[in-house]
Amino acid sequence: MANEPDRRDRSAHPVTMRDVARVAGVSVATVSHVVNDKAGARIGAAARERVRQAIDELGYRPNMLAKNLVRGRSRFIGLVADAIATTPFAGQIIQGAQKEAWKHGFVLLVANTEGDREAEDEAIAMMLEHQVRGILYSTWYHRAVDTPAALGETTAVLVDCYSPDGQFPAIVPDEVGGGRTATELLLAAGHRRIAFVNAAEPSPAQEGRLRGYREALADAGIAFDDELVLAVHDEQDGGYEAGRTVLQRGATAVFCYNDRIAMGLYDRLREQGVSIPGELAVVGFDNQEIIAAHLRPPLSTVALPHYELGAAGVRVLLGLEEVPDGEPLLVACPPVSRQSV
Amino acid sequence: MANEPDRRDRSAHPVTMRDVARVAGVSVATVSHVVNDKAGARIGAAARERVRQAIDELGYRPNMLAKNLVRGRSRFIGLVADAIATTPFAGQIIQGAQKEAWKHGFVLLVANTEGDREAEDEAIAMMLEHQVRGILYSTWYHRAVDTPAALGETTAVLVDCYSPDGQFPAIVPDEVGGGRTATELLLAAGHRRIAFVNAAEPSPAQEGRLRGYREALADAGIAFDDELVLAVHDEQDGGYEAGRTVLQRGATAVFCYNDRIAMGLYDRLREQGVSIPGELAVVGFDNQEIIAAHLRPPLSTVALPHYELGAAGVRVLLGLEEVPDGEPLLVACPPVSRQSV
DNA sequence: ATGAAAGCGCTAACAC
DNA sequence: GTGTTAGCGCTTTCAT
Numbered sequence: 001m002a003n004e005p006d007r008r009d010r011s012a013h014p015v016t017m018r019d020v021a022r023v024a025g026v027s028v029a030t031v032s033h034v035v036n037d038k039a040g041a042r043i044g045a046a047a048r049e050r051v052r053q054a055i056d057e058l059g060y061r062p063n064m065l066a067k068n069l070v071r072g073r074s075r076f077i078g079l080v081a082d083a084i085a086t087t088p089f090a091g092q093i094i095q096g097a098q099k100e101a102w103k104h105g106f107v108l109l110v111a112n113t114e115g116d117r118e119a120e121d122e123a124i125a126m127m128l129e130h131q132v133r134g135i136l137y138s139t140w141y142h143r144a145v146d147t148p149a150a151l152g153e154t155t156a157v158l159v160d161c162y163s164p165d166g167q168f169p170a171i172v173p174d175e176v177g178g179g180r181t182a183t184e185l186l187l188a189a190g191h192r193r194i195a196f197v198n199a200a201e202p203s204p205a206q207e208g209r210l211r212g213y214r215e216a217l218a219d220a221g222i223a224f225d226d227e228l229v230l231a232v233h234d235e236q237d238g239g240y241e242a243g244r245t246v247l248q249r250g251a252t253a254v255f256c257y258n259d260r261i262a263m264g265l266y267d268r269l270r271e272q273g274v275s276i277p278g279e280l281a282v283v284g285f286d287n288q289e290i291i292a293a294h295l296r297p298p299l300s301t302v303a304l305p306h307y308e309l310g311a312a313g314v315r316v317l318l319g320l321e322e323v324p325d326g327e328p329l330l331v332a333c334p335p336v337s338r339q340s341v
Numbered sequence: 342m343a344n345e346p347d348r349r350d351r352s353a354h355p356v357t358m359r360d361v362a363r364v365a366g367v368s369v370a371t372v373s374h375v376v377n378d379k380a381g382a383r384i385g386a387a388a389r390e391r392v393r394q395a396i397d398e399l400g401y402r403p404n405m406l407a408k409n410l411v412r413g414r415s416r417f418i419g420l421v422a423d424a425i426a427t428t429p430f431a432g433q434i435i436q437g438a439q440k441e442a443w444k445h446g447f448v449l450l451v452a453n454t455e456g457d458r459e460a461e462d463e464a465i466a467m468m469l470e471h472q473v474r475g476i477l478y479s480t481w482y483h484r485a486v487d488t489p490a491a492l493g494e495t496t497a498v499l500v501d502c503y504s505p506d507g508q509f510p511a512i513v514p515d516e517v518g519g520g521r522t523a524t525e526l527l528l529a530a531g532h533r534r535i536a537f538v539n540a541a542e543p544s545p546a547q548e549g550r551l552r553g554y555r556e557a558l559a560d561a562g563i564a565f566d567d568e569l570v571l572a573v574h575d576e577q578d579g580g581y582e583a584g585r586t587v588l589q590r591g592a593t594a595v596f597c598y599n600d601r602i603a604m605g606l607y608d609r610l611r612e613q614g615v616s617i618p619g620e621l622a623v624v625g626f627d628n629q630e631i632i633a634a635h636l637r638p639p640l641s642t643v644a645l646p647h648y649e650l651g652a653a654g655v656r657v658l659l660g661l662e663e664v665p666d667g668e669p670l671l672v673a674c675p676p677v678s679r680q681s682v
Numbered sequence: 683a684t685g686a687a688a689g690c691g692c693t694a695a696c697a698c
Numbered sequence: 699g700t701g702t703t704a705g706c707g708c709t710t711t712c713a714t
Contacts, residue, residue, distance in 0.1 A: 016707055027685045032709060044683055059494075064470040065410045066707035070690045074406060085436035085648065086630070088429045095426035095453050102452075107467060110451045111443075112436050126448060129405040153400075236635040260635060267637050270611050289427070290631055294577040294601060296608050307426065357691055368701045373693060385699055407691035411706045686713080697702070 015060045024054035035062060068131065075106045077314060078127035078135040080120060084112040088289065089140045089306050093159060096310030097136055104318055106133065117148065124150040134317040136310070137161070142172050142204045159313040160306070162328045170328035171312050173304055175205050178333030179212020182255045182283045182302045187220050189281060189341050191253035193228065197242045197265065199257045200231040206257070209285065213255060232261060239264025247272070252280065253341070259284035259291045262299055262340075281341045285333075298338035305331045356401045365395035376403060409472065416447045418655055419468035419476040421461060425453040429630065430481045430647050434500060437651030438477055445659055447474065458489065465491040475658040477651070478502070483513050483545045500654040501647070503669045511669035512653050514645050516546050519674030520553020523596045523624045523643045528561050530622060530682050532594035534569065538583045538606065540598045541572040547598070550626065554596060573602060580605025588613070593621065594682070600625035600632045603640055603681075622682045626674075639679035646672045 017035075021028045026047050033043055034051045043051075054060070068074040079097055084090045098108045109132060111123035127135055134155035139145060145161040147168065162170035186194050196213045199206045214224055227249055232238025239261035246254050246265075256262040262284035266276065274280055276297055284292060287303035308331050315321040316329065323329040358376075362369045367388050374384055375392045384392075395401070409415040420438055425431045431453075439449045450473060452464035468476055475496035480486060486502040488509065503511035527535050537554045540547045555565055568590055573579025580602035587595050587606075597603040603625035607617070615621055617638055625633060628644035649672050656662040657670065664670040 018707080028708075029685060029687095029710080030683090033684090036709085038709095042683060047684075061466070061470050063410075063472060063707050065406055065415055065472055066690090067709080068690095069404075069406045069410050069692090069707080070709050072690070084439075085429070085433040088426070088432065091429065091432045092426040094435075094451065098425075098451060098453050107471070108451050110435065110439060110449050112439050125402070129402050130448070131404060131406055236637065240637065260631070263635065264637070267611065270608065288631060290601070290629060294604065296577065296581065296605070359691080369692075370694085370702080371700055374700090377693085379694095383699060388700075404691050407706090408693080409706095410691085410708090411693050413706070684714085686711105688709105688711090690708090692706090694705095695703090698700085 015058045016063070017060070019058055020051065020054045020060050023058060024050040026051060072131075073133060074131045076109050076127070076130055076132040077101050077106045077317060078109045078111070078124070078130075078132040079138065079310075080111045080113055080123050080127075080135060081138050081140070082113055082115040083140040084110075087140050089160075089304065090138070092306035093138050093140075093310035093313075096307035096312075097159075097314050098310075100311040100314040104314070104320075106314070106318075120148045121150055124148055124153075128153055136313045136317060137168075138310070138313070142175065144204075155317060157313050157317045158328075159309050166326040169316050169323040171309050171316065171323070171331060172204065172328045173309065174330035174332050175208025176212040176215070177330070178285065178302045178304075179209035179255075180216045181212070181333060181335050182209070182285055183213045183216035185283050185300060185302075185335055185337065185341055186253040186255060186281055187216060189253070189277075191281060192220075192222055193225075193249075193251045193253070194222075195246045195249065195251035195254040196229045197239060197246065197254060197256045197261050198229055198231050199261075200233045209257060232257075234264075235260035236264035236267075239266075240268045243268025243272070247274065247280070253277075254280060254282050256282060256284045258286045259288045259299060259301055260286075262301070263291050263295060266295055266299075276340050283341055287336050292336070292338065295340075297340050300338045300341045301336050302333045303336050305333060356399045357404070358401070360399055361392065361395045361401050364399060365391040367392060413472075414474060415472040417450050417468070417471055417473040418442050418447045418658060419450045419452070419465070419471075419473040420479065420651075421452045421454055421464050421468075421476060422479050422481070423454055423456040424481040425451075428481050430501075430645070431479070433647035434479050434481075434651035434654075437648035437653075438500075438655050439651075441652040441655040445655070445661075447655070447659075461489045462491055465489060469494055477654045477658060478509075479651070479654070483516065485545075496658060498654050498658045499669075500650050507667040510657050510664040512650050512657065512664070512672060513545065513669045514650065515671035515673050516549025517553040517556070518671070519626065519643045519645075520550035520596075521557045522553070522674060522676050523550070523626055524554045524557035526624050526641060526643075526676055526678065526682055527594040527596060527622055528557060530594070530618075532622060533561075533563055534566075534590075534592045534594070535563075536587045536590065536592035536595040537570045538580060538587065538595060538597045538602050539570055539572050540602075541574045550598060573598075575605075576601035577605035577608075580607075581609045584609025584613070588615065588621070594618075595621060595623050597623060597625045599627045600629045600640060600642055601627075603642070604632050604636060607636055607640075617681050624682055628677050633677070633679065636681075638681050641679045641682045642677050643674045644677050646674055 021031045081090045113119040138159035139161040158170035243265045284301035287301045292299040362372045422431045454460040479500035480502040499511035584606045625642035628642045633640040
């Protein structure tokens with residue numbers, strides 16, 4: 001009785017509930033009941049035991065396709081992203097969404113579209129055909145989007161983006177709060193002449209972070225000095241160029257729009273032999289692990305909450321969390337203190 | 342006839358084939374045939390047209406759950422990854438896999454496990470229940486893995502990792518070739534004293550790249566000098582420390598085990614005022630976009646082919662591509678020339 | 683406490 | 699050419 005061939009691992013998986021029922025000497029209904037631990041149905045301990053045994057004797061696995069079909073809805077959540085490969089950000093969104101989805105018994109269907117409208121439509125159609133419970137539409141940086149029409153056919157939630165017409169619930173980082181946090185990191189260290197190297201192109205981040213910077217300054221009773229805010233076009237190169245100006249204008253600290261700008265700035269400072277944070281304190285934004293944690297000295301920064309954005313996205317999608325009226329839901333950007341302040 | 346409410350976008354999607362059949366005045370079989378453009382079945386142009394019209398009048402979408410159920414297999418491919426969020430690498434694997442899967446009409450089911458065995462088992466079980474066609478098991482850096490038992494229940498392919506017992510087909514980067522490529526980049530620029538700052542911990546990458554380095558040197562008729570190969574433990578910090586030694590030993594070029602080591606090395610060189618590539622040429626490895634493309638000067642490096650790894654993974658899984666006997670399939674690491682050589 | 687039967691939306695023979 | 703029919707694996711009344 002020990003050298004029976006083990007049926008458990010054949011590739012095709014034709015072990016159905018009926019097989020289990022036959023082996024256990026019960027009906028499929030009974031099997032269904034014990035498999036799902038149905039509350040209402042009382043099954044005798046004996047039968048239950050026989051079923052359990054048959055199940056692992058045969059290596060039975062429920063067939064979700066059938067299960068979902070009969071229930072009319074699947075337990076899939078679609079996630080369409082515009083740039084999975086280019087940044088680590090999308091990965092964090094996926095990760096957050098996946099974990100939260102799992103927690104509620106859902107599975108993620110992922111599609112990358114590279115921002116191509118046709119690919120998006122195709123992805124959404126595919127998800128709809130799979131009867132997804134809803135779709136998370138996400139971008140890798142915070143911005144306004146023009147959503148594909150097909151999104152309207154299901155429950156959709158925008159992640160790290162928003163539609164200007166407020167058609168869908170949206171979840172975005174709190175840029176203003178983040179700008180404030182970054183500035184406060186510097187303020188708390190006693191700095192009063194704090195420069196801000198901002199991006200040049202307008203965006204929710206560019207505007208929001210600036211506003212946060214001004215608010216923090218105002219709260220600290222420091223007059224805003226626009227000599228101290230610079231706008232750069234490139235990231236690393238811009239930071240490098242801005243380095244000199246910042247020094248000339250007598251700043252003792254600088255808040256960089258993002259970590260990459262800080263990275264360029266570091267280069268300039270190193271060349272000029274100015275020490276961080278001794279002679280100039282710097283804080284970044286984004287918390288791009290690869291950069292921030294490994295610059296010399298490690299960069300204090302403010303994190304973009306991508307993981308949380310993804311997680312909140314599924315919560316909202318599942319109706320577990322509310323979003324304010326027409327407004328996007330704001331997720332806080334927490335400070336990450338390292339050694340540059 | 343114009344103010345009929347548009348049924349197209351109600352969230353629940355109860356428009357079935359039967360509805361279409363009724364509206365078009367045909368049978369469901371006919372609808373099925375036109376929807377699937379069945380080769381064998383000849384449908385009259387008139388009926389075909391009526392069906393088409395009914396379809397978009399009602400906003401009908403096929404129900405994949407039902408379709409897959411009746412066919413016995415789904416068109417899902419599972420991808421289990423150990424670190425989606427921490428590096429951009431996983432994103433590239435996902436992206437490659439997703440695109441290739443799509444091309445063949447498959448959809449990706451993604452699960453992140455953070456390397457936790459229990460999470461892996463759960464993920465695999467879930468995928469199996471969804472009747473996936475197969476599973477891609479991937480890691481974010483090239484290494485040997487001990488595969489979860491449940492993988493054996495389906496077709497599995499290892500991506501960026503391999504099982505020592507060769508139980509599953511595996512696809513990994515060609516580290517030796519990559520090491521060679523990196524070295525040749527330097528050789529081609531006329532360098533003869535080329536240092537190699539390697540990682541200290543043994544790994545396929547650590548061993549393979551070193552071998553490639555030696556082979557390239559040998560091919561160029563340059564004697565191997567072990568004074569010129571350094572082993573560092575940390576990445577950025579290690580590179581920084583190694584900088585001095587490299588200079589002392591009279592190297593005119595250096596091949597860094599990865600871009601992060603190169604990043605640390607850059608810092609040291611900048612401090613000592615040595616110019617790149619004028620006084621010292623450097624090449625990295627990995628092609629971590631964020632770092633390599635934005636260092637000053639931009640770093641020449643060798644790319645890890647994650648995208649291709651993922652794509653090849655699904656091809657192998659689908660039986661579209663063969664892997665050598667017990668060996669992993671090697672994917673080339675192409676050079677990326679920027680300005681540090 | 684357990685089983686019979688209907689049916690989820692679709693495909694695939696096989697009739698007509 | 700097009701319709702009829704029998705399931706795919708499962709859940710779920712409703713009987714017994």
